[in-house]
Amino acid sequence: MKGLFKSKPRTPAEVVRQTRDLLIFIDLNWGTREVKCEEKVFELSKLFRELKSILYGNSEAEPVSEACAQLTQEFFRENTLRLLITCLPKLNLEARKDATQVVANLQRQQVHSRLIASDYLEANKDILDILITGYENMDIALHYGAMLRECIRHQSIARYVLESEYMKKFFDxxxxxxxxxxxxxxATFKELLTRHKSTVAEFLSKNYDWFFADFNEKLLSSSNYITKRQAIKLLGDILLDRSNSVIMLQYVCSKDNMMILMNLLRESSKNIQIDAFHVFKLFVANQNKPAEIVTILVTNRNKLLRLLGDFKLDKENEQFDADKAQVMKEIASL
Known part of the structure; x- marks a missing residue:
């Protein structure tokens, strides 16, 4: 008779409901009934593994689209996402990792050709504020950061973050x-500034002055090698993107911007020099150079030609050599 009355497996919607009930319990009772909460956190960890298994599949089976749709609908029907994000600091590391992967996957789930997560976040934008300020909490920063990057896959959500007061905090x-x-x-900052081309172009044209002032002062002039290197690479990605051609022309007409790039060309790091060169060449190639930029290039002509003449990559690169020759020719002819 053993095994005859096996309990019926739970539906995906039931797993979500149980998860929500536990999150509510932990949220309400944390700090008051500590021991009981620890038991609940343990139960919750098991449920997150179950949710993950439904969404991602496991070693025995691929995910079933109908089960994923059920789970997604139930998850966003009530405030499960908000509860999960609020309770995340109270969970153990494994549960946090699993919860982060569940949230990541749910951003991609379509139900009747709609991204439910996008609609939910549209109506609950303050959740993004919680995720962004998570960078100020060492314990959960990486989990919240991973969730945030998945949320900004949705263009309207990326626009909200770009236009929010929190955008300035990224520099810190x-x-x-x-x-x-x-x-x-x-990584999140880069994603915000490169993923949704039209939204980024609109943001940069509206916020040009403060954004590039902060970018130049805090990132390109940083004393931290990695910050400086990633910033100059990102600047190149932004300016060389066709969607940002108007921004690029505005940037390369500023003598202050060019002076920063000329200083970066003299950095001891070869990598920074190379990335700086790819931006510096835009100033030189500009056919409508302002008079003050021409004056600076002429004044520093000999130094620049000597510097660029000694400038070589470790591996041969025809495109780089051609660009360098063109830049030197342009400077020599001014």
């Missing part, structure tokens, strides 16, 4: 002393 987060958190903040 990138300079945080904890290397992993600073790197994570840099």
């Amino acid at each position: 987060y990138i300079e945080l002393p904890n290397f992993d958190i600073a790197s994570d903040a840099t």
